[in-house]
Amino acid sequence: MTTVQERSPMPQEREPNPAMTAADRPIGYGRVQRKEDPRFIRGKGRYLDDIVLPGMLHGAVLRSPMAHARLVSIDTTEALAHPKVHAVITGKDLEGLNLAWAPTLSADTMAVLATDKVRFQGQEVAFVVAEDRYSARDALELIDVEYEQLPVVIDARRALEPGTAVIRDDKDGQTDNHIFDWEAGDKAETEAVFARADVVVSEDVVYPRVHPAPMETCGAIADYDPIDGKLTLYETTQAPHAHRTLYAMVAGIPEHKIRVIAGDIGGGFGNKVGIYPGYICAVVGSIVTGKPVKWVEDRSENLMSTSFARDYLMRGEIAATKDGKILAVRTHVLADHGAFNATAQPTKYPAGFFSIFTGSYDLEAAYCSVTGVYTNKAPGGVAYACSFRVTEAVYLVERMVDVLAQRLEMDPAELRLKNFIRPEQFPYKNKTGWEYDSGDYEPALRMCMEQIGYADLRQEQAEKRARGELMGIGVSFFTETVGAGPRKHFDIVGLGMADGAEVRVHPTGKAVVRLSVQTQGQGHETTFAQIVAEELGIPPEDIEVVHGDTDQTPFGLGTYGSRSTPVSGGAVALAARKVRDKAKAIAAAMLETRPEDLEWEKGRFFVKGDPSAAKTISEIALGAHGTVALPEGVDGNLDAEVTYDPPNLTFPFGAYICVVDIDAGTGKVKVRRFVAVDDCGTRINPMIVEGQIHGGLADGVGMALMEFIGFDEQGNCLGGSFMDYLIPTALEVPDWELGATVTPSPHHPIGAKGIGESATVGSPPAVVNAVVDALAPFGVTHMDMPCTPARVWAAMQGRATPPI
Amino acid sequence: MQVTMTVNGTEVTRDVEPRLLLVHFLRETLGLTGTHWGCDTSNCGTCVVLVDGEPVKSCTQLAAMTAGHEVRTVEGMAAGGTLDPVQQGFMEEHGLQCGFCTPGMMLTARALLDRNPDPDEGEIREAISGQICRCTGYATIVRSIQWAAAHPAAETTDQEVRA
Ligand code: FES
Ligand code: FES
Numbered sequence: 001m002t003t004v005q006e007r008s009p010m011p012q013e014r015e016p017n018p019a020m021t022a023a024d025r026p027i028g029y030g031r032v033q034r035k036e037d038p039r040f041i042r043g044k045g046r047y048l049d050d051i052v053l054p055g056m057l058h059g060a061v062l063r064s065p066m067a068h069a070r071l072v073s074i075d076t077t078e079a080l081a082h083p084k085v086h087a088v089i090t091g092k093d094l095e096g097l098n099l100a101w102a103p104t105l106s107a108d109t110m111a112v113l114a115t116d117k118v119r120f121q122g123q124e125v126a127f128v129v130a131e132d133r134y135s136a137r138d139a140l141e142l143i144d145v146e147y148e149q150l151p152v153v154i155d156a157r158r159a160l161e162p163g164t165a166v167i168r169d170d171k172d173g174q175t176d177n178h179i180f181d182w183e184a185g186d187k188a189e190t191e192a193v194f195a196r197a198d199v200v201v202s203e204d205v206v207y208p209r210v211h212p213a214p215m216e217t218c219g220a221i222a223d224y225d226p227i228d229g230k231l232t233l234y235e236t237t238q239a240p241h242a243h244r245t246l247y248a249m250v251a252g253i254p255e256h257k258i259r260v261i262a263g264d265i266g267g268g269f270g271n272k273v274g275i276y277p278g279y280i281c282a283v284v285g286s287i288v289t290g291k292p293v294k295w296v297e298d299r300s301e302n303l304m305s306t307s308f309a310r311d312y313l314m315r316g317e318i319a320a321t322k323d324g325k326i327l328a329v330r331t332h333v334l335a336d337h338g339a340f341n342a343t344a345q346p347t348k349y350p351a352g353f354f355s356i357f358t359g360s361y362d363l364e365a366a367y368c369s370v371t372g373v374y375t376n377k378a379p380g381g382v383a384y385a386c387s388f389r390v391t392e393a394v395y396l397v398e399r400m401v402d403v404l405a406q407r408l409e410m411d412p413a414e415l416r417l418k419n420f421i422r423p424e425q426f427p428y429k430n431k432t433g434w435e436y437d438s439g440d441y442e443p444a445l446r447m448c449m450e451q452i453g454y455a456d457l458r459q460e461q462a463e464k465r466a467r468g469e470l471m472g473i474g475v476s477f478f479t480e481t482v483g484a485g486p487r488k489h490f491d492i493v494g495l496g497m498a499d500g501a502e503v504r505v506h507p508t509g510k511a512v513v514r515l516s517v518q519t520q521g522q523g524h525e526t527t528f529a530q531i532v533a534e535e536l537g538i539p540p541e542d543i544e545v546v547h548g549d550t551d552q553t554p555f556g557l558g559t560y561g562s563r564s565t566p567v568s569g570g571a572v573a574l575a576a577r578k579v580r581d582k583a584k585a586i587a588a589a590m591l592e593t594r595p596e597d598l599e600w601e602k603g604r605f606f607v608k609g610d611p612s613a614a615k616t617i618s619e620i621a622l623g624a625h626g627t628v629a630l631p632e633g634v635d636g637n638l639d640a641e642v643t644y645d646p647p648n649l650t651f652p653f654g655a656y657i658c659v660v661d662i663d664a665g666t667g668k669v670k671v672r673r674f675v676a677v678d679d680c681g682t683r684i685n686p687m688i689v690e691g692q693i694h695g696g697l698a699d700g701v702g703m704a705l706m707e708f709i710g711f712d713e714q715g716n717c718l719g720g721s722f723m724d725y726l727i728p729t730a731l732e733v734p735d736w737e738l739g740a741t742v743t744p745s746p747h748h749p750i751g752a753k754g755i756g757e758s759a760t761v762g763s764p765p766a767v768v769n770a771v772v773d774a775l776a777p778f779g780v781t782h783m784d785m786p787c788t789p790a791r792v793w794a795a796m797q798g799r800a801t802p803p804i
Numbered sequence: 805m806q807v808t809m810t811v812n813g814t815e816v817t818r819d820v821e822p823r824l825l826l827v828h829f830l831r832e833t834l835g836l837t838g839t840h841w842g843c844d845t846s847n848c849g850t851c852v853v854l855v856d857g858e859p860v861k862s863c864t865q866l867a868a869m870t871a872g873h874e875v876r877t878v879e880g881m882a883a884g885g886t887l888d889p890v891q892q893g894f895m896e897e898h899g900l901q902c903g904f905c906t907p908g909m910m911l912t913a914r915a916l917l918d919r920n921p922d923p924d925e926g927e928i929r930e931a932i933s934g935q936i937c938r939c940t941g942y943a944t945i946v947r948s949i950q951w952a953a954a955h956p957a958a959e960t961t962d963q964e965v966r967a
């Protein structure tokens with residue numbers, strides 16, 4: 001396996017980027033401008049709310065102001081009397097259709113519209129359909145709901161205490177707020193290692209509730225045609241096919257009569273994986289009124305009711321020798337899943353892939369146990385570029401390694417270098433059952449240290465400390481597990497995590513590739529064209545990428561958990577190779593030779609030893625569809641379809657170092673520099689890869705310093721608008737400095753590992769480690785996110801408290 | 805009520821509800837969906853348009869208040885088929901991913917460059933700091949605007965000819 005190292009140029013070093021002519025553009029991998037950009041920069045994207053259908057009505061959701069209350073009565077008379085209102089739908093109406101409750105993605109149920117109780121603030125209570133957006137909102141005010149308040153459960157630590165209100169009394173046999181217990185690793189073996197370790201450090205580490213908050217909120221337009229019984233559903237979705245299947249299962253509409261269309265999506269980050277009550281209400285609204293119904297949530301609805309992320313309360317422990325050999329990691333997690341267990345994750349993995357908390361280190365033992373509980377908060381839990389809870393796992397281990405370094409008075413980078421899994425140990429089987437496909441960790445961390453000037457920074461820090469100035473250097477090193485399947489291990493509500501792709505080369509040599517995955521800004525139209533281009537030698541601009549329409553694309557589970565390139569990328573590459581094999585047989589017929597006498601060079605087959613006897617892929621395409629006498633068993637096209645079931649996950653990794661300065665007078669943290677060295681295997685379009693990393697780094701700074709969904713004791717959401725839920729602007733983030741190593745995945749058709757979530761996973765610990773490092777002179781060993789000025793100030797006074 | 809304003813160089817007159825927000829007037833009454841909306845509290849800036857050349861959050865202003873003013877949206881950026889250098893810059897430097905914040909970012913950039921043709925990085929960051937991008941981490945947006953500053957493009961050709 002090769003490891004290539006390269007540093008991406010700093011902006012000031014870069015050549016001016018002259019507009020590339022078609023002739024300069026790589027046919028295959030490389031930096032190419034995106035095919036989707038020309039429409040976006042002209043304002044011609046087609047996002048959900050841009051779609052207007054003839055006769056379309058508008059829906060609005062009435063939401064609960066209370067976190068836990070019994071529904072006594074709902075009076076819709078006045079709302080129905082509003083001249084522009086066409087329908088008002090309540091939970092009772094849905095009960096009649098058997099739609100008041102719907103299955104979640106975690107084998108639980110969720111209320112579509114409340115029938116018995118409301119269980120979190122912002123829960124859906126009624127749905128109004130009116131002629132325009134403003135009237136639908138006006139009518140919400142005219143609905144009269146009587147609630148009888150119930151005791152709320154907000155602190156997950158108290159959710160299981162005897163006598164606590166039972167949130168899910170709708171479930172047969174549910175007598176408390178317990179959802180699941182899950183464990184990984186060997187408990188006894190881990191205990192034994194801890195018992196003989198020289199040093200054990202432990203810390204309570206909270207990863208607070210945050211929200212993906214894509215700039216476009218969630219929404220749907222349902223258009224039910226009563227004559228042919230067909231439902232067309234425009235949605236903000238990351239998983240159109242999975243949605244179609246679920247609607248068929250839930251609503252009883254046959255699957256072939258449902259078409260899910262996802263147009264341009266204004267960011268997703270996991271927020272657009274699930275099916276929300278508003279979507280189902282839009283469908284019912286369209287069936288009831290006979291007209292298309294659009295529902296788009298506002299920002300408060302998005303932040304208060306749709307899929308949150310994290311909310312993990314972790315006890316972390318590390319056992320080590322006194323000279324810094326890490327022996328074991330152990331953790332117990334209390335997972336707050338909100339009122340309905342609606343996290344999108346594989347059935348056998350209720351804590352997602354959290355068991356990758358063993359990190360990048362060669363351990364003797366590891367064990368985790370996770371307990372999931374219900375609280376009176378919005379449901380969700382796997383979102384915000386978290387790679388199925390890898391982000392919580394990485395944060396825990398990377399925070400704990402720093403706690404250990406501080407205890408041992410060792411440099412945190414040195415401690416990591418000492419404990420890395422070594423290159424010759426790959427494929428590496430960790431203590432919780434993962435098989436890491438490939439890795440070469442030390443060069444990545446060394447590159448990162450060199451690029452940021454680690455030794456000089458430590459020197460500067462020492463000088464500043466002597467002057468009483470607060471500067472911190474935070475190191476983090478992550479290994480992710482992404483790209484699920486294999487389908488035999490990983491499913492979403494019973495659907496195996498595989499993805500289909502179809503490649504067709506038209507008679508003139510232009511091509512179309514159809515995908516099951518769904519871009520939300522990642523540039524699939526460009527990247528997937530480049531994969532086909534690399535395999536077939538057809539220029540990317542001659543390849544149309546079709547996605548986001550279940551009537552036009554093969555089945556597959558969609559885009560989340562960084563799975564588009566690892567899974568769909570594999571499918572596309574293999575489909576293109578099938579096309580190439582077929583092209584070879586046809587070229588042999590055209591050249592009157594045997595296939596084994598042909599050799600491939602990008603874009604053409606030629607006769608070995610006679611390069612002038614050749615057929616280009618265009619000529620072969622014309623031959624395939626023309627009058628050439630085709631060889632036995634070869635039909636007249638250049639098409640292929642593949643459903644790719646990956647043999648294993650992929651394990652991207654990276655080394656991040658962050659430098660912060662803290663204002664000793666106010667506690668305000670300023671991120672001065674951030675160097676990120678990522679290894680995601682083969683890079684198809686380095687420009688897009690770097691863009692994905694940049695976005696994730698900003699997420700990390702946001703979570704570490706400001707993003708937080710909190711609640712008061714009554715269960716009022718305190719992060720329900722962008723005035724309260726703070727997202728970094730251009731002023732809070734530095735200019736990112738990137739580096740790269742390339743360690744391809746040995747089992748993946750093109751060696752690619754997936755990059756969509758790496759930086760969101762890897763950056764929060766780098767920032768928090770830097771903050772704690774800066775605060776070390778105050779005796780701080782840990783502080784929880786978000787590191788807001790007030791909380792940093794409290795930590796400086798010896799009062800570092802958890803945010804919840 | 806009736807409002808008249810100039811949108812992308814064309815005068816438009818429409819009957820609207822007095823409470824209609826400018827963002828909805830542009831998107832729904834005129835069908836100019838390149839202007840987006842992303843929040844309820846004037847924080848996100850996906851709705852930014854230029855009113856008399858100044859960036860304005862079109863969700864904070866009523867259509868009625870805009871009567872008599874000149875509005876420029878993303879649809880009015882490319883003149884006669886030639887891209888604004890800002891638009892070109894965003895493509896060159898990967899200044900967009902999902903594209904949702906992009907129209908607002910580009911219009912703010914246009915207003916900045918009209919006022920200050922050679923802004924430094926700090927001035928660029930300050931100018932776009934009222935707008936949120938959830939995808940790019942901002943560095944490429946800054947570079948896109950720097951690219952546009954370095955390539956003032958077609959208009960200059962015109963002036964050169966006259967000079
Ligand atoms: S829509 Fe968010 S600022 Fe206008
Ligand atoms: S490009 Fe998606 S929000 Fe900016």
